[in-house]
Amino acid sequence: MNNYKIAFIICTNNDVYYEECTRYISELKIPEGYETDVICIREADNILQGYNAGMEATDARYKVYLHQDTFIVNEDFLTEALAVFKKHEKVGMLGMIGTTHMPTDANCYLSWNVGKVAAYDGTALGNTDFLYQSENKECVPVEAIDGMLMMTQYDLPWREDILSGWDFYDISQSIEMRKHGYEVVVPYQESEWCYHDNGVAGLARYDMERHKMVAAYPEIFKEDVDWNKAEALQEELQTYRNIRSGFATLFETENYRELAEFLEGLRDEEILDTQIREMIHLIDIYQEEEQTQVCHSGLFGAKDWEKISQTYQWIHFVMIRLGYKKDDERYRQLYQMLEQKELSVSAVQNVAVSSLRDGREALQYLIAHV
Structure with a gap:
């Protein structure tokens, strides 16, 4: 394991978005003594399979799993994110927005209440400045983070044994991190670190994957899907x-x-x-x-x-x-x-x-x- 290496792992099906995403990565300030790598995963059957392949393809201790439509606009992102991991050894993963209360129906996207992001929905730019952030500018422990960007300092397998699509991988990984004794946090952001050009979320297999989540984590999720x-x-x-x-x-x-x-x-x-x-x-x-x-x-x-x-x-x-x-x-x-x-x-x-x-x-x- 290379403690001074940071790998960006991106599943992509769109060259235009991938090139735009990596344009922002190339502009990030790299902390002295560190090196970075970008791992592009194409034609993955699902995002968990892709992220497992990316995790196994690098010896980097720090891994940034991000969507192809996530643009890291904060050039000091790496310095500030690494500072969180170094200060808090038990933090296993951080994200840009998250929730402090896991909803019983697993619909976490309706429960985000911590963090900040500029999110474009195909019509206008959403404003998430209302989301809670610590007054002392510290990171906030959460139960789950959104998958647009997930940075880790410890490796855990992505649960492709229970999920097989492009939804709920972020919620599952957040649960797994906490089950293994690690904290999941959202760092303080003076202004948003990322622009998420996500448009309308794809929902083609959403409820099918939610059903799998409810079955896999019955101690957390109590409500099943209304088919x-x-x-x-x-x-x-x-x-x-x-x-x-x-x-x-x-x-x-x-x-x-x-x-x-x-x-x-x-x-x-x-x-x-x-x-x-x-x-x-x-x-x-x-x-x-x-x-x-x-x-x-x-x-x-x-x-x-x-x-x-x-x-x-x-x-x-x-x-x-x-x-x-x-x-x-x-x-x-x-x-x-x-x-x-x-x-x-x-x-x-x-x-x-x-x-x-x-x-x-x-x-x-x-x-x-x-």
């Missing part, structure tokens, strides 16, 4: 997939007014589909440009939903970088696209406002740094 409700959720998700496909066709055939009418009827719903949420935002951009007689931006010139979506995502990534005042070679490209009217200022400003807590100064920062 009628679970089946209804699956039907709802399939409906959204069908709707999304139809909307994509309307984008590609430039039937924007018809599309706007359909999307208007969904605005007040809790839409469980990230792309539909982004479609609503895109149609707002289109209508604003139409009203102000601004030329239609390159967002819509592609006439191909995949290209429209990719351009939107690219702008979104660059806006995050601008918001956290990170250096980025893409600023020059974005500026040139604006100059050449390949993108409109209103389109970029709209993406900035949805991507950041305060996106009003993003373009000013762009102009000052090109």
Whole structure:
């Protein structure tokens, strides 16, 4: 075991997100005497299998298991996280948000009450500043942490013997850490250490995995799954997939007014589909440009939903970088696209406002740094 090595372990199925995630990792300040490594796990059957493979592939004592859509914006992350482990020998794992009270139905995502994160849901940036943090700026012991980032200093197998998907691995690992006598904590964060570009959580196998959790840890979880409700959720998700496909066709055939009418009827719903949420935002951009007689931006010139979506995502990534005042070679490209009217200022400003807590100064920062 190399006590001076830190490994980042990432399961990925999307090269664009993986490259964006590792961009932030490459900017982290590495404490003197330490080395880092990035282990990319592709085509894993499930996240537990992937994390076990990553754990076995490195001799690093410290391991950072993180989602491909988690961007570590705090450049001092490694120094501050290592300080927690060195000060508290019994801390086995830390995360960015967590819960001090494990709910009996295992739905921990409804119970997070400690920590901080910037979480993008496909519509806007969620604000978690209300989550409890210690007044003396110490880390807070919790019963479970969210899986967007989980850093360990002790190895325990991920329980792929009881779970086989992409849900509840974080809750299970938190339980296992505490069962083995280690503490799980959320460190104090003056400002968020991570930006989680998670959109709408995938729920395809959620209740199936929750059922396994209830069965595996009966001393903790007492309520079983309502399978009628679970089946209804699956039907709802399939409906959204069908709707999304139809909307994509309307984008590609430039039937924007018809599309706007359909999307208007969904605005007040809790839409469980990230792309539909982004479609609503895109149609707002289109209508604003139409009203102000601004030329239609390159967002819509592609006439191909995949290209429209990719351009939107690219702008979104660059806006995050601008918001956290990170250096980025893409600023020059974005500026040139604006100059050449390949993108409109209103389109970029709209993406900035949805991507950041305060996106009003993003373009000013762009102009000052090109």
